[in-house]
Amino acid sequence: MGRVTRGFLAVGTRFDAGAAIGGVLYKDVKRAMLAALAEGEWKPAEAIPSERKLIERFGVSIGTLRKAIDELVAENLLIRHQGRGTFVATHRMEDHFFRFFRVVRQDGYREYPTVRLVRFRRGKADKSEAVALGLSVGDAVLRFTNVLSLEKTPVMIDAITVPVERFPTLTEVQLRERPNTLYNFYQDGFGINIIRTEERLRATLANDDDADLMEVPAGSALLQVLRTAYSYHDERVEYRVSKLNTAHHEFTLSQP
Amino acid sequence: MGRVTRGFLAVGTRFDAGAAIGGVLYKDVKRAMLAALAEGEWKPAEAIPSERKLIERFGVSIGTLRKAIDELVAENLLIRHQGRGTFVATHRMEDHFFRFFRVVRQDGYREYPTVRLVRFRRGKADKSEAVALGLSVGDAVLRFTNVLSLEKTPVMIDAITVPVERFPTLTEVQLRERPNTLYNFYQDGFGINIIRTEERLRATLANDDDADLMEVPAGSALLQVLRTAYSYHDERVEYRVSKLNTAHHEFTLSQP
DNA sequence: TTACATTTGTTCGTATGTATA
């Protein structure tokens, strides 16, 4: 005989609930927590309720709760600190910056880049942007380009496209004056949390524009990174084509 | 008051043992299991002892054992199958092939490559090989080159270097006739398990040799991948420089 | 087909250790 309720779901016996919902309780808890994150009930940098409160809220045991949290921690959505609490991950420099900026000097040295905004324009999604962002060709998008420098030397060009729908009030000035990382800015300014990216890499040759911005000869070999960035529920919110000069740097698959 | 022994370690009370060894019991169990794997007590594709036997062997509770196994599973060293047992991971095609072969057609289609061995020679480690493999310059190495094709078209060149010391009996014929993946061959033929790689990516231009092997014009942009492959205990056993033609394919960071 | 033994997976709960404010 199962329990009579599933606590937060309250849908009948343990067994019936299992058949009716996800079958696995900790997965249901995880989903509920994911919903609390996606809906903004728990905000970046804030502590979520303590384990004791969460087991009351969800009506599960400590082990089940911890298993749900374990997975959210593994996915970098939450960060646990013994003695302090469990926190919603942010994109502040200290936290996750090098998870998304994988450029390293060839001797392994890592450094924060300086960013210069060189283009900002409204436009209509082309085919590749529409495919990448799940839009229709012609939908309104914002395109902007950053030049990233390391040790004062331009090393990477990021050509970024976002749907206007998700960033309706975004202005060039805001972008230029943002105090922190771009993904942190998405987070603070628009409530959009980038939690995952998919990236594909190619080699390409510098065109005149690249050559100009990156101070290399046209025809140089560049590493091209095609990135789609995802928010909660696999929602695509940014498409980015980066070009990296690998004369002195490289793209690393190792996390620091 | 702690327990009197730590089972397989038997080094005193729980607390003392903690201070003396790793401090965390499940980490000790994990280390012991890692040792059993590294020493070949548990061999690839075989089942390790059941949880019940392991908790007897290590003198820990089921929860502690499972936490140790959880981490080894997360690191892809073990694979659990409910109802069957827990198995040592292998490099057979079905298992982990696409963890190490990250080349995908631009439309996302994945395919096993065909491999052609085009060079095999003994030599002395140069600077970069020595650094990558933790050898001294001049140490004996084997170098061999594979051309990988997808849909009958050459797409990637792998220039591979391994220390002779780790592969003393390796011959060109063996390499040419291996029935399975290269890492599976290392595993079966030399007891060497590749469990992890570090990769760095650059863009480069095709030289005459590349152009010849890959049937592209010299000067084409190619994606270069510098890979160091590790066995247990972070031992470096292979250094590989790959060049990929990204005209129709790309290097993906997504796992299938 | 059925029944059973074996193995891992999930859920429960308790006690204690460790880090933090």
Place this chain on the structure above:
DNA sequence: TTATACATACGAACAAATGTA
């Protein structure tokens, strides 16, 4: 010092998958 929070370790009970008799 104290209270709070997460971390580790224990183990029981049952569920689900698998292979075999």
